[in-house]
Each structure stands twice: as C-alpha cells, then as structure tokens.
Amino acid sequence: MSITGFIWSNATDGVRRRCGPGASFGVIDTLEASQSVTVLCFSRGDTESFTAPDGKTYTSNAWDFVVTSDSDAGGYVADVFVNTGGDITQQLGAGGSCIVLRRENGQPNFANPCNLNPPPG
Numbered sequence: 789m790s791i792t793g794f795i796w797s798n799a800t801d802g803v804r805r806r807c808g809p810g811a812s813f814g815v816i817d818t819l820e821a822s823q824s825v826t827v828l829c830f831s832r833g834d835t836e837s838f839t840a841p842d843g844k845t846y847t848s849n850a851w852d853f854v855v856t857s858d859s860d861a862g863g864y865v866a867d868v869f870v871n872t873g874g875d876i877t878q879q880l881g882a883g884g885s886c887i888v889l890r891r892e893n894g895q896p897n898f899a900n901p902c903n904l905n906p907p908p909g
Contacts, residue, residue, distance in 0.1 A: 789880060789883075789884065790826050790827060790828050791826070791827045791872045791876065791879050791880065792824065792825075792826050792827075792872070793824075793825055793826075793827060793852075793870045793871050793872035793873070794822055794823060794824050794825060794870070794871055795819050795820065795821055795822060795823045795825065795865075795869055795870060795871075796821065796822075796838065796840050796841060796869060796870075796871055797821050797822045797841055798821065798839075798840070798841045799821045799838070799869055800821055802818035802819060802820050802821065803818065803819045803821075803865055803866075803869040804816075804817075804818055804819075804865075805817050805818065805819055805854065805862075805863035805864065805865050806851075806863055806864045806865070807863065807864070807901060807902035807904060807908065808831075808833065808851075808864055808902075808904060808908030808909060809831040809832065809833025809834065809851030809864050809908055809909040810833040810834035810851070810864075811834050811836075812834075813864065813902075813908065814902060816863040816901060816902070817863070819854075819856070819865065823856065824856070825852075825854040825855065825856055825865070825870060826854060826855050826856075827852040827853065827854050827870065827872060827876060827880070828853050828854070828855060828862065828886075828889075828899065829852075829853045829880065829884050829885060829886040829889050829898075829899055830850045830851060830852050830853065830867065830876050830877060830880060830884055830885060830886065831850075831851050831853065831864065831885065831886045831887065831899070831908060831909030832849050832850060832851070832909060833849060833850075833851045833864070833908075833909055834849065834851075834866070835847060835848065835849040836848065836849075836866035836867075836868050836869075837868060838866070838868040838869055840871070846867075846868040847868065848866070848867045848868050848875075850866075850867035850875075850876055850877050851864045851865065851866055851867060851909070852864065852865050852866075852867050852870050852872075852876055853886055853899040854870065861901045862899065862901050863901050864899075864908070886898065886899040886908075886909060887909065890907065
C-alpha cells in the first residue's frame with residue numbers, strides 16, 4: 789500500500805530528503821513546495837514540527853519514505869512536511885513501517901537509498 793501526498797505549499801525553502809529518518813542523516817536532494825510525492829512506508833526518528841498553511845502546527849517523529857516517480861530511488865522526509873490528508877502512521881498502520889516491509893518482503897535494502905549498514909529505522 790502507498791499513499792499519495794504533496795509537500796506543504798508554505799515550505800518555501802523546500803524540504804530536504806535524507807538517507808534516513810532524522811536531521812543527522814545525509815541530504816539526498818530538496819523537494820519543492822507543492823511537489824507531489826508517494827509515501828511507500830514510514831520510520832520513527834527525530835521529532836520535527838511544522839506549521840501548515842491553515843495555521844495548524846504538526847509535531848511528529850514519523851519520517852516518510854517518499855518517491856517522486858517510478859524511477860526515483862527515494863528518501864526520507866519528516867512527515868510534518870507532507871500532506872497526505874492524515875497521520876501517516878494511522879493511514880499505513882503498523883504494516884506500513886519500513887522495518888516491517890523490509891522483513892516481510894525479504895528485501896533487506898528496501899527504503900535504504902544510501903546503502904547504509906544497517907539500514908535506517
């Protein structure tokens with residue numbers, strides 16, 4: 789299962805996509821405000837906060853593993869920057885955890901865009 793969303797429109801400086809679920813992981817690239825993304829799974833990591841265009845402040849330690857196309861290797865973005873219409877941990881449930889999907893699918897490098905050892909979160 790995957791969820792389609794977009795980067796909040798008021799993330800005017802863009803959002804850094806990283807190798808793992810936290811600000812200490814290397815930066816892969818920057819996604820632009822309003823850019824469409826597909827969330828494949830989530831991991832727990834650093835807690836981040838962001839105020840959306842409607843004035844609501846979101847705080848979460850969930851990080852979404854997102855891709856922008858079928859050929860994109862993907863990367864992690866703090867969930868607070870991605871509008872999927874709800875809480876990604878509830879939308880995908882426990883089965884949407886990157887660790888669970890990695891184990892269940894027998895793909896040890898799933899959601900590991902930078903080939904970290906061990907894989908992130």
